[in-house]
Amino acid sequence: MSVSSALPENVRESTAAEEPGGRGRSAAVLAVLCGAIFLEGIDVAMLNVALPSIRADLGMSTGALSWVLSAYVLGYGGFMLLGGRTADLLGRRRMFLLWLTVFVLFSGLGGLATEGWVLILARFATGLSAAFMTPAGLSIITTAFPEGPRRNQALLVYAGTAAAGFSLGLVAGGLLTAVGWRWVFFAPVLLAGALLAAAVPLIPREAAPEPAGGARFDLPGAATVTGAMLLLVYGVVRIGEPGAGPGTTAAVLAGGLALLAAFAVVERRSPAPLVRPGILRSGPLLRANLGAVLFAGSFFGFQFVATLYLQDLRGWSPLQTGLALLAIGVDSVLAPTLTPRLVERFGHPRVILGGFLLAAVSYGLFLPVGADWTYPAMFPTMLLTGLAFALAYGPLTIAATEGVAEEEQGLAGGLLNTSFQFGAALGLSVVTTVNLAALGAGASALEGFRAALVVPVASAVLGALVAATGAGRRRA
Numbered sequence: 001m002s003v004s005s006a007l008p009e010n011v012r013e014s015t016a017a018e019e020p021g022g023r024g025r026s027a028a029v030l031a032v033l034c035g036a037i038f039l040e041g042i043d044v045a046m047l048n049v050a051l052p053s054i055r056a057d058l059g060m061s062t063g064a065l066s067w068v069l070s071a072y073v074l075g076y077g078g079f080m081l082l083g084g085r086t087a088d089l090l091g092r093r094r095m096f097l098l099w100l101t102v103f104v105l106f107s108g109l110g111g112l113a114t115e116g117w118v119l120i121l122a123r124f125a126t127g128l129s130a131a132f133m134t135p136a137g138l139s140i141i142t143t144a145f146p147e148g149p150r151r152n153q154a155l156l157v158y159a160g161t162a163a164a165g166f167s168l169g170l171v172a173g174g175l176l177t178a179v180g181w182r183w184v185f186f187a188p189v190l191l192a193g194a195l196l197a198a199a200v201p202l203i204p205r206e207a208a209p210e211p212a213g214g215a216r217f218d219l220p221g222a223a224t225v226t227g228a229m230l231l232l233v234y235g236v237v238r239i240g241e242p243g244a245g246p247g248t249t250a251a252v253l254a255g256g257l258a259l260l261a262a263f264a265v266v267e268r269r270s271p272a273p274l275v276r277p278g279i280l281r282s283g284p285l286l287r288a289n290l291g292a293v294l295f296a297g298s299f300f301g302f303q304f305v306a307t308l309y310l311q312d313l314r315g316w317s318p319l320q321t322g323l324a325l326l327a328i329g330v331d332s333v334l335a336p337t338l339t340p341r342l343v344e345r346f347g348h349p350r351v352i353l354g355g356f357l358l359a360a361v362s363y364g365l366f367l368p369v370g371a372d373w374t375y376p377a378m379f380p381t382m383l384l385t386g387l388a389f390a391l392a393y394g395p396l397t398i399a400a401t402e403g404v405a406e407e408e409q410g411l412a413g414g415l416l417n418t419s420f421q422f423g424a425a426l427g428l429s430v431v432t433t434v435n436l437a438a439l440g441a442g443a444s445a446l447e448g449f450r451a452a453l454v455v456p457v458a459s460a461v462l463g464a465l466v467a468a469t470g471a472g473r474r475r476a
Helices: 009-018 025-058 062-090 092-112 116-144 149-179 183-202 219-239 246-269 277-281 283-313 318-334 338-346 348-365 375-401 406-440 445-471
Strands: none
Touching (some): 025 062, 025 092, 025 116, 025 183, 025 318, 062 406, 116 149, 116 375, 149 318, 219 246, 219 406, 277 283, 277 406, 283 318, 283 445, 318 375, 338 348, 338 375, 348 375, 375 406, 375 445
């Protein structure tokens, strides 16, 4: 079944009515953009399952193998903010198509790699392409649909598709790895190629943006913010690396903060700032981005610990692990069906709060995990985690783009996705650090996992506190 046919009927009808060039074209454009975010989710999830096979075939050390994941995060998180603003200034359609093409090329290179460094380079370039492609796609949606219920519905369909990519990718990764790990890279090439062929005629051309000359494109701002994000993400990744020198990690993080301060100075003095300082004074936008950091940190931290528990302690295969986590994918059904009704009735701030509270309960239920737990004992956590994702992820996207001017929608999307990526990297690093510290203190493997599980619980509780500051406001 195509993504377009899976769209709710009211979205297909409303988008068709809005499109003067032909009935249903806007729904088809939404389907293509949903396909792109599905591609991103399934690409990351499949690779997680295939890592042991890649290490064995390419003879990579554990440290080098970790960079297969870290290189993607570094490219994605380091360039996302620049990617979002570039879409506003150079054209959303142009950036989406260009970087989708880059994604195809370097994903294919990853599948052909015979050396570890080639694979790491390919993953960095793939993350870089996603950093430009994702905010461009999101801003195409937010500028194509008027603010209100129609845009909210489209964004929730988009969020549900992203979640489906991640949850289905765990299972698909197990199946493809059984055939050969290189198919984990070749399968996204086939999907991305089909999306590119559909996107070229479907995504409408925009009015030509103003030339990006020295007065239009803030090069000093671009250089300082990209350098800052690269150093900050790299520093966060190093936190969870065994053997990483704390002095070097602290120096990297300090360098990132120094560049971030320099970026703030540059933006105040620039006649055409890359990030208009005033946009960061928006309370709802700040809450949405801080919420994204905490939600991604809790979710990916939990998923990482659960995967280690199932595979390392219980000895489950990658396919069994993927099937166990598949229940989380219930959000791909609930996000476009249940969540819009809840948002319409209660407003997205309260729905976000409900998502965080549900996440805290879900992860808390997993805290007393035992060495011989049956799957029925784990199932409530998997199901509630999927429901929490459905309640929080899409509404956070709505909150981060609502009230933002059309010419800054790419920037808003870049800020949000940077927050998600930074949160994911931070969550993985902190749970790894806590787990290693517990093991170093003489804890058993199971006790180490329990200690690490406190991190996602605490992150979800903090997220609920942040969300509560906006949940009391009357919705428009």
